Amino acid sequence: MVAPPEQTQDNNDHLVQSNDPEHPANLIPALCAKFWTLGWVTGTGGGACIRQDDLVYIAPSGVQKELMKPSDMYVLSLAAQAASLDRRQRVYLRSPTQYKPSQCTPLFLAAFTKRRAGCCIHTHSHWAVLVTLLLETFGPGKDREFRINNIEQIKGFGRGFEKSGNLGYHDTLVIPVIENTAHEEDLTEFLEEAMDKYPDTYAVLVRRHGVYVWGENVHKAKTQCESLDYLFQLAVEMKQLGLPWITEIEPTVPTRK
Numbered sequence: 334m335v336a337p338p339e340q341t342q343d344n345n346d347h348l349v350q351s352n353d354p355e356h357p358a359n360l361i362p363a364l365c366a367k368f369w370t371l372g373w374v375t376g377t378g379g380g381a382c383i384r385q386d387d388l389v390y391i392a393p394s395g396v397q398k399e400l401m402k403p404s405d406m407y408v409l410s411l412a413a414q415a416a417s418l419d420r421r422q423r424v425y426l427r428s429p430t431q432y433k434p435s436q437c438t439p440l441f442l443a444a445f446t447k448r449r450a451g452c453c454i455h456t457h458s459h460w461a462v463l464v465t466l467l468l469e470t471f472g473p474g475k476d477r478e479f480r481i482n483n484i485e486q487i488k489g490f491g492r493g494f495e496k497s498g499n500l501g502y503h504d505t506l507v508i509p510v511i512e513n514t515a516h517e518e519d520l521t522e523f524l525e526e527a528m529d530k531y532p533d534t535y536a537v538l539v540r541r542h543g544v545y546v547w548g549e550n551v552h553k554a555k556t557q558c559e560s561l562d563y564l565f566q567l568a569v570e571m572k573q574l575g576l577p578w579i580t581e582i583e584p585t586v587p588t589r590k
């Protein structure tokens with residue numbers, strides 16, 4: 334077994350220094366600046382995390398996510414983390430001294446380790462929060478899933494973990510909802526439970542809080558996050574217009590003559 338790299342005296346600064354705009358240390362600040370304009374990472378909430386092979390690039394906690402710099406990024410080795418005896422203790426190769434790492438770290442790690450995701454995005458989007466509030470009004474039992482079908486944007490989603498291709502127009506997209514907790518890290522066990530119960534899901538809604546969305550790579554995570562936000566907004570607006578709530582209708586497959 335190859336020993337994981339250790340934190341060096343220079344804090345492994347080379348891990349976050351690159352001229353490549355696609356390098357995770359450059360991409361996280363760039364993505365978060367775009368997400369801020371969508372209201373996804375307002376007031377320090379939400380964020381994004383990228384895995385490149387064994388290395389995970391993590392934003393700091395409690396900072397204005399749209400103003401971050403590559404040098405603000407934490408770097409963690411999944412191999413070193415797996416070898417650590419205490420699962421809650423994080424093994425960082427690089428820690429910017431003035432901050433703590435994002436409180437969302439254990440949730441991001443769940444997407445990387447349980448689903449081999451390459452990127453995980455957490456938003457505090459109004460649409461995500463409103464959808465969880467609307468679901469509450471459907472009563473116990475019906476408030477634990479967001480379902481939608483017969484909308485073109487569903488095709489923006491992959492079929493599921495280790496499955497090829499995307500959902501089709503007539504498929505139903507199902508996103509589980511978990512309850513919020515006082516501390517972000519306490520959501521981890523519920524997020525993992527939801528992943529086990531819905532093995533093909535790429536997202537988990539957190540009631541009155543937001544959504545976690547992941548994908549095989551940055552492109553897929555971003556596409557799925559944007560598609561989902563579009564669908565959440567559409568669902569809320571359909572409800573406002575008095576159109577039938579999509580969770581209450583069955584998929585309508587037209588019959589061919």
Ligand SMILES: CSC[C@@H](O)[C@@H](O)C(=O)COP(=O)(O)O
Binds near residue numbers: 378379380393436
């Ligand atoms: C507005 S505080 C939000 C946090 O508690 C949390 O929900 C969040 O999404 C961001 O946590 P952070 O530790 O700043 O990355």
Ligand SMILES: [Zn+2]
Binds near residue numbers: 379456457517542543
């Ligand atoms: Zn949050």
